[in-house]
Amino acid sequence: MPQRRSHVAPSAAQTELAVALTALRESLDAPVEFPAEVIAEAEEAHAAAPERDLRDIAFATLDPQGSRDLDQAFQLERRAGGYTVRYAIADVPGFIEPGGAVDAEARRRGQTLYAADGSIPLHPRMLSEDRASLLAGVDRPALVWTFALDDAGTVSDFRVERALIRSRAQLDYVSTQAALDRGEDGLWALLPEVGALRIEQERLRGGASLNLPDEEVVRAEDGTYAIERRRPLPVEEWNAQLSLMTGMAAASLMLDARTGILRTMPQPDEKSFDAFRLQTEALGRPWISGEYGEYLRGLDREDPLTLPVLEAASMLFRGAGYVAFDGETPDSTMQAAIGAPYAHATAPLRRLVDRWTLAICLAVSRGEEVPAWARDSLATLPALMQESGQRASRLNSATVNAVEAALLTPFVGSMIDATVIESRGERATIQIAAPAVTASAPLPTGAKPGDVVRLKVVRADIGRGEVDFEI
Numbered sequence: 049m050p051q052r053r054s055h056v057a058p059s060a061a062q063t064e065l066a067v068a069l070t071a072l073r074e075s076l077d078a079p080v081e082f083p084a085e086v087i088a089e090a091e092e093a094h095a096a097a098p099e100r101d102l103r104d105i106a107f108a109t110l111d112p113q114g115s116r117d118l119d120q121a122f123q124l125e126r127r128a129g130g131y132t133v134r135y136a137i138a139d140v141p142g143f144i145e146p147g148g149a150v151d152a153e154a155r156r157r158g159q160t161l162y163a164a165d166g167s168i169p170l171h172p173r174m175l176s177e178d179r180a181s182l183l184a185g186v187d188r189p190a191l192v193w194t195f196a197l198d199d200a201g202t203v204s205d206f207r208v209e210r211a212l213i214r215s216r217a218q219l220d221y222v223s224t225q226a227a228l229d230r231g232e233d234g235l236w237a238l239l240p241e242v243g244a245l246r247i248e249q250e251r252l253r254g255g256a257s258l259n260l261p262d263e264e265v266v267r268a269e270d271g272t273y274a275i276e277r278r279r280p281l282p283v284e285e286w287n288a289q290l291s292l293m294t295g296m297a298a299a300s301l302m303l304d305a306r307t308g309i310l311r312t313m314p315q316p317d318e319k320s321f322d323a324f325r326l327q328t329e330a331l332g333r334p335w336i337s338g339e340y341g342e343y344l345r346g347l348d349r350e351d352p353l354t355l356p357v358l359e360a361a362s363m364l365f366r367g368a369g370y371v372a373f374d375g376e377t378p379d380s381t382m383q384a385a386i387g388a389p390y391a392h393a394t395a396p397l398r399r400l401v402d403r404w405t406l407a408i409c410l411a412v413s414r415g416e417e418v419p420a421w422a423r424d425s426l427a428t429l430p431a432l433m434q435e436s437g438q439r440a441s442r443l444n445s446a447t448v449n450a451v452e453a454a455l456l457t458p459f460v461g462s463m464i465d466a467t468v469i470e471s472r473g474e475r476a477t478i479q480i481a482a483p484a485v486t487a488s489a490p491l492p493t494g495a496k497p498g499d500v501v502r503l504k505v506v507r508a509d510i511g512r513g514e515v516d517f518e519i
Contacts, residue, residue, distance in 0.1 A: 059173050064510045065273060065454040066151075069164050071511075072446050076439055078168045079149050085149045087378050090172040093150065095179075096142030098212040107136055107217045108172060108235040109182055110287050116177035117160065117169070117397045121190070121215045122290055124238040128200040131242055135294050136190035136213050140171070140396035141407040143189075146421035150175075158436020160330035160398040164265040164273055164447050169422060176397045186219040191406050193294050201245025208299050208413045225283040246293060253387030256341025257283065257446075258365055260358050263486070265451050273451050274327055291394045292386060296467060298393035298409050303377055306414045309429055311392050313368040315384040316340075320363055327360040327470075331497050336390020340364060341387075347473030356469045356497040359477065370401065370430040374423060401433050442501070455483040456508045468499050473502035478503070478517075489517040 084092075107121035123134040144150050152180045154170055161168040169176050183189050190213045196205040224236050241370055250257070270275060295311070302308025316324075321340070328343075330337045331353050335343045344361060347354045365385055371378045383390035393409065407422045464477035467490065476491040478501070492501050509515040510518035 050184055056347060061270060061457045061510060065144060065450060068450045068511050068513070069273075069447060072443065072450065073163055073165075073168075076161070076443055078157070078443075080166070080168050081404050082153060082172050083149070086153045087172055087174075088150065089145070089149045090175050093140060093143045093145070093175065093179075098189055098210050100192075100209055100211040102134075102136075102211040103187065104263055105213065106235060107134070107182075107213050108217040108219050109184065109215055110219045110221065110224060110236070110239075110283070112396050113222060114246050115218075115220075116173075116181060116183075116190060117167075118182040118218070119395045119397045120212065120291065121182045122239075122287070123235070124242055126238065127196075130196065130204070131201075131238065133134035133195040133197060133242060133290065133293070135193045135195070135290050135394070136182060136211070137193070137294070137394055137402075137406060138182055138397050139189040139210060139406075140175075140180055140403050141191075141410070142210065143175055143180050144171075144403065146419070154400055154403075155432055156398050158432050159440060161440055161443055163443060164451065165267055170400065172348065180397060180510075182213070182215050184215045187212055189213075191410060193297060195293065195297070196244070197242070199363040201242065201249050203293065203297065208297075208301075208409055211409065221281050221284050221287075225281045228283060239283065239286045243282075243289045247285070248453075250289070250292075250387065251342060251345065254337070254339050254341060255387030256344055256364075256385050257285070258344065258358060258360070258361060258363070258385070261355070263448060267449050272456070275448065275451055275455065275484050292390070295390045295393050296386070296388050299389040299391040301409045301412045302405070303389060304378055305408070305418065305425070307374045307412075307418050307423060308408050309370055309372040309391065309401060309426060310378070310381055310385055311368065311390050312371050312378075312380055312386045313382075314380065315382070316364040316366075324360055324364060327497070328357060331356055331360070333357050339384075352467070353498045355479070356467075359469045360497070368435050372426040374426055374428055384461060399433075401429050404429060412494045437502045446513055447464070450510055452483075452485045452487060453508045453513055453515050455481075455485055457510065458506050459483075459505045461505065463504050465500055465502055468495050468497050468501060470497055471495070484516075487515050487517070490519050491519050505506070 073442045105123050107123045109118045119138050121136040122233050125132050157170050160170045192211045193208045195203050198204055242305045258519050261277050264276050266274050266276050299310055335355055381389040391405050392402050392510040404422050408418050466480045468476045469479050470477040471491050474486055474491055479486050489503055495501050503517040506518050
């Protein structure tokens with residue numbers, strides 16, 4: 049799916065939207081600013097001493113353009129019989145004093161929130177966007193995972209250690225994909241090769257990637273808001289495989305130590321599989337045989353019916369949560385979509401739980417006891433992450449709803465064409481092409497997913513984030 053962007057033009061609707069987004073931010077009890085004692089402690093924070101100096105390694109980061117909170121840097125090289133992959137993660141555990149003011153505030157926030165008019169960070173920006181961030185051209189402490197992969201992309205060995213690194217380049221997805229498409233060489237050269245091998249390993253594990261188009265509210269330089277929808281670029285999927293590989297390694301370390309926290313998701317039940325099969329048949333793209341992950345990977349991304357199929361498949365990717373354990377491994381350890389035990393370990397600047405994962409894995413890899421602060425607070429993490437996840441979900445959905453209502457304000461009283469993505473009884477999820485809006489609407493008689501229907505926009509309430517249609 050090509051990138052599509054629909055703008056809210058400067059107008060009364062734009063002003064009303066700005067007021068609505070401000071009110072939404074205030075309703076979440078998620079202040080941008082930090083208490084004075086948190087700022088003071090962050091200013092005094094110093095990184096833990098590194099065990100190794102890896103500044104001679106040519107790491108690079110790969111993120112959305114303009115990012116400042118850089119959690120990961122990679123370095124790939126070919127070796128006899130396979131590859132060496134180094135994945136450096138920002139050493140947030142080394143900066144934060146357990147039980148201190150920064151720690152307490154991070155536990156209250158849970159994760160960085162991304163609003164339409166800026167982010168609400170997990171940590172003070174002097175840490176998350178400066179001294180702890182893996183910015184290019186400066187020395188930074190990191191927790192470096194080193195993987196030995198064979199020529200099929202299977203991990204044969206790995207280790208994690210505290211080190212000093214210096215990233216050589218801050219890459220972004222769009223320009224890096226363009227450079228790859230042009231055949232240019234660079235720090236990214238082996239990423240397609242290693243990424244493709246890891247995707248094949250995912251297939252062999254029975255894992256599945258949904259890869260729905262991204263939906264993001266962005267703010268233009270002129271102050272207008274837009275909804276941008278685009279399919280993840282191949283370079284993003286290859287890069288994500290490095291993060292998944294690290295998360296699986298972290299899970300294995302914690303399971304061996306019988307102490308840690310996993311990100312789990314149950315395998316879909318047969319009722320869900322049966323419902324999904326019926327939907328694929330109704331769409332004319334039947335899932336007949338094989339694993340559902342293999343079926344999803346084989347969909348033609350240029351087929352207009354692929355989006356409705358992927359939306360229907362989202363019912364299979366439910367029930368994700370966190371499971372903390374100490375002394376005994378949990379009964380359920382699998383993340384079904386990944387096809388293996390998995391832990392969040394690669395975004396400590398933006399997600400609270402990763403700091404625990406990294407601290408535990410570093411101790412286990414050294415043969416040391418798990419830090420008491422991490423062990424004593426493990427049981428509190430699932431609830432903290434669930435609460436922050438719900439806050440992030442509310443912010444995202446309410447922001448998108450408000451912007452979509454603003455986009456449709458000029459169309460009130462007019463007819464508009466929409467594609468049915470999913471039907472539920474007498475209502476449907478619809479996709480409007482211009483402006484790019486996904487909404488709920490009455491389902492015309494006989495219409496089914498994939499059909500284009502004509503609807504009348506009868507109301508657009510920006511403050512409530514609601515849009516009403518009539519058949």
